[in-house]
Amino acid sequence: MFKNITLGQYFPGNSAIHRLDPRTKILLMILYIVVVFMVKQLSLFLLCAVFVLGVTLLSEIPLSYLLKSLRPLKWLIVFMFFLNVFLTPGERVLFEYWKVKITLEGLRQAAFISLRLIMLVSGTSLMTLTTTPIALTDGLERLLSPFKRVNFPAHELAMMMTIALRFIPTLMEEADKIMKAQLARGADFETGGIIKRAKGMIPILVPLFISAFRRADELAMAMESRCYHGGEGRTRMRVLKFMPQDALAALTVAFLGILIVIMQAFVF
Amino acid sequence: MPIVVSSLNYTYMPGSTQEYKALTDISLTVRDGEFLGIIGHTGSGKSTFVQHLNGLIQPTSGTVSVDGFQMADKKQRIKGRALVGMVFQYPEYQLFEETVEKDIAFGPRNRGLSDKEISERVRESMELVGLQHETFREKSPFELSGGEKRRAALAGIIAMRPKYLVLDEPMAGLDPKGRKDILNTIRLLKKRTKCGIIMVSHSMDDIASEADRIAVFNGGRLERIGTPGEVFADSEALLKMGLDIPQVSRLALELRQRGVEVPEGLFKLEDMKDFLLRRLRRV
Numbered sequence: 292m293f294k295n296i297t298l299g300q301y302f303p304g305n306s307a308i309h310r311l312d313p314r315t316k317i318l319l320m321i322l323y324i325v326v327v328f329m330v331k332q333l334s335l336f337l338l339c340a341v342f343v344l345g346v347t348l349l350s351e352i353p354l355s356y357l358l359k360s361l362r363p364l365k366w367l368i369v370f371m372f373f374l375n376v377f378l379t380p381g382e383r384v385l386f387e388y389w390k391v392k393i394t395l396e397g398l399r400q401a402a403f404i405s406l407r408l409i410m411l412v413s414g415t416s417l418m419t420l421t422t423t424p425i426a427l428t429d430g431l432e433r434l435l436s437p438f439k440r441v442n443f444p445a446h447e448l449a450m451m452m453t454i455a456l457r458f459i460p461t462l463m464e465e466a467d468k469i470m471k472a473q474l475a476r477g478a479d480f481e482t483g484g485i486i487k488r489a490k491g492m493i494p495i496l497v498p499l500f501i502s503a504f505r506r507a508d509e510l511a512m513a514m515e516s517r518c519y520h521g522g523e524g525r526t527r528m529r530v531l532k533f534m535p536q537d538a539l540a541a542l543t544v545a546f547l548g549i550l551i552v553i554m555q556a557f558v559f
Numbered sequence: 560m561p562i563v564v565s566s567l568n569y570t571y572m573p574g575s576t577q578e579y580k581a582l583t584d585i586s587l588t589v590r591d592g593e594f595l596g597i598i599g600h601t602g603s604g605k606s607t608f609v610q611h612l613n614g615l616i617q618p619t620s621g622t623v624s625v626d627g628f629q630m631a632d633k634k635q636r637i638k639g640r641a642l643v644g645m646v647f648q649y650p651e652y653q654l655f656e657e658t659v660e661k662d663i664a665f666g667p668r669n670r671g672l673s674d675k676e677i678s679e680r681v682r683e684s685m686e687l688v689g690l691q692h693e694t695f696r697e698k699s700p701f702e703l704s705g706g707e708k709r710r711a712a713l714a715g716i717i718a719m720r721p722k723y724l725v726l727d728e729p730m731a732g733l734d735p736k737g738r739k740d741i742l743n744t745i746r747l748l749k750k751r752t753k754c755g756i757i758m759v760s761h762s763m764d765d766i767a768s769e770a771d772r773i774a775v776f777n778g779g780r781l782e783r784i785g786t787p788g789e790v791f792a793d794s795e796a797l798l799k800m801g802l803d804i805p806q807v808s809r810l811a812l813e814l815r816q817r818g819v820e821v822p823e824g825l826f827k828l829e830d831m832k833d834f835l836l837r838r839l840r841r842v
């Protein structure tokens with residue numbers, strides 16, 4: 292049941308993209324999202340696509356792997372597409388039957404929304420695919436650390452994220468074990484109405500919660516007995532440092548943004 | 560009728576990068592009412608193997624049949640599973656109900672038994688594991704001690720009256736008293752119900768004294784299967800596999816190395832005591 296879930300979808304590698312500073316990647320991802328939202332012309336998504344493909348090539352991630360990250364969203368994309376096809380008001384009617392009307396404007400809007408979604412998801416998954424969860428939280432902590440002055444708990448937040456990520460596989464394994472144990476006692480998770488099924492989850496959820504709390508307790512104890520007391524005065528084994536290639540990456544994304552702005556202003 | 564496993568193979572996550580062959584070509588038969596001990600190193604595939612016995616895992620190839628029910632078939636599996644009780648490692652983590660009584664009743668209730676039958680079985684299995692019915696039945700399972708929790712979980716399986724009881728390291732993490740309690744319960748259960756026991760354990764002494772036959776797993780293969788006499792006769796092979804041997808076998812081995820002629824097949828404390836006494840008298 293839990294075998295098909297791939298969380299923290301890091302794809303191991305040592306490409307130029309993998310080696311970028313996580314802070315660069317986080318910031319550039321935000322910039323990229325802004326750029327995608329600036330696109331007003333359908334054809335300009337081509338530029339974004341070229342960018343995504345280029346980064347994919349550089350990162351040495353198989354394209355099929357990237358497409359996999361779109362799979363959970365396929366129904367959302369299909370739904371958005373048809374919603375826009377049927378509900379966008381327009382003049383140029385292509386097809387009409389009873390109350391169903393398909394217009395050129397609707398079709399264009401639908402393609403636009405779906406493409407935007409695809410570009411957003413594929414671009415942002417490139418970041419999670421090339422950055423380990425640890426590096427990601429590390430980068431996030433450093434990016435948020437200026438806000439520490441106004442008492443923002445940057446370190447604590449990053450630590451919580453790290454721990455949460457660390458325990459996802461453990462808890463999934465645990466859930467699998469408990470599920471098997473209850474199955475062996477004749478529990479039934481698959482038949483019956485929605486209420487019966489929801490009730491059927493109780494024998495899994497109660498032990499799972501208890502073990503999660505127990506683990507949290509034990510971890511807190513283990514951390515404290517190793518003198519953990521928050522981020523103050525902590526040094527790091529791996530110190531993040533911006534490199535020339537980070538600047539290069541930033542320039543590339545900025546160039547993409549400027550190109551799109553210019554083309555929208557002058558070409559169209 | 561027995562549990563028959565024939566040429567079973569099992570591969571974790573086939574086709575992925577994490578593909579791992581856990582079991583290779585396992586064939587064995589668990590006879591009615593026998594006590595089969597399963598020993599093997601960590602990662603030798605014992606736990607994976609025992610989960611096949613009630614169809615929680617389906618083999619990649621090969622078959623498992625329980626009293627003639629094919630575990631690969633969905634309908635037959637339900638009938639087969641009802642015959643095989645499964646006690647996982649650390650079974651106390653499956654407790655979830657408000658009271659011990661309700662938790663033990665979970666299995667029988669899933670079988671659709673009558674309330675009268677259920678309460679009878681709860682009482683009986685609590686007595687078998689040594690939890691006093693009156694004292695414990697209204698308690699929350701979460702306020703019991705570690706050993707008591709383990710016994711309550713065991714009672715939950717026993718209450719389903721399995722024909723075969725699979726136990727995956729039932730004594731792990733318990734203190735000596737807790738270990739003895741569990742072992743006594745298993746003995747008592749076997750005597751009373753004549754059910755078959757399949758027990759995975761790291762304690763060679765327990766296995767040597769209780770099991771009718773022993774299966775040795777090594778690297779996903781069934782290395783050998785036989786009576787304790789046969790298996791422990793070749794103590795050196797077991798040691799080479801990184802396994803422990805019963806203390807008595809170890810003593811026999813040491814004695815032999817020092818030139819004392821110790822007969823083969825000595826692995827029980829009683830037998831060793833008799834032998835040594837006889838030998839000392841002769842000297």
